[in-house]
Amino acid sequence: MPKKRPRQSEAKRLARARIKLLWKQASEIAKTDPEGARQRMKVAFKVAQKVRIKVPQEIKKKICRRCGMVLVPGENCRVRIRNNRSKHLTVTCIACGNITRYYVR
Amino acid sequence: MKITPGNLTRHEIIGMEAHVVMSSDPGHVCRRGLIADESKEMIHISTETGNIMVSKMTSVFDFTLPNGTVVRVDGHKLRGTPENRIKKRQSRRW
Ligand SMILES: [Zn+2]
16 A cells, blocks of 8 residues: 655645744844754745745845845845836845845835 | 654654763764754754764764653664654564
8 A cells, every 4th residue: 555645734834834933033033043043944845846935025034035144134134125117125135235125116 | 642662753853852871983983962954864953062973874973862861872763854754663672
């Protein structure tokens, strides 16, 4: 008899709890141990990929897309409101220089 | 979803408190600390006297869950990368 897998929905619920837990830890240690925080978020993204769910938008915005660092405004990222063409927010990661723009309506 | 003894092997163990009960390396026995990282074969524990890497396969761990209960797990049950453990089913034999 083939081995039965746990139900997909259960795996997804478990994954959401794990991502939340990892994010809580990562945001707590972001200032003291940036490398550890980055490692935790790496695991979180891997878990999300495995069960095919999305990492919540509000968590994604606080992570550098290029180097995976947890961004803390005033610590390792620069947040500016700019107003050429249309109003937008630029977030610059100081570690790698990656710029992310969020448009503000 | 809360961490219970039933789903511990599929849940997140990073950040939990662990105590090495048995290990093939006598230098690692009876050391405790927070789990800093996890890979396929190893668990990285940050103890008071420095970070150690303990092999999963040849060790037995005591995990302290957030609600205070202590669960003893054979490291063999935790094999695999953290994202692969989530879909593993354990045959219940205890
Ligand atoms: Zn970056």
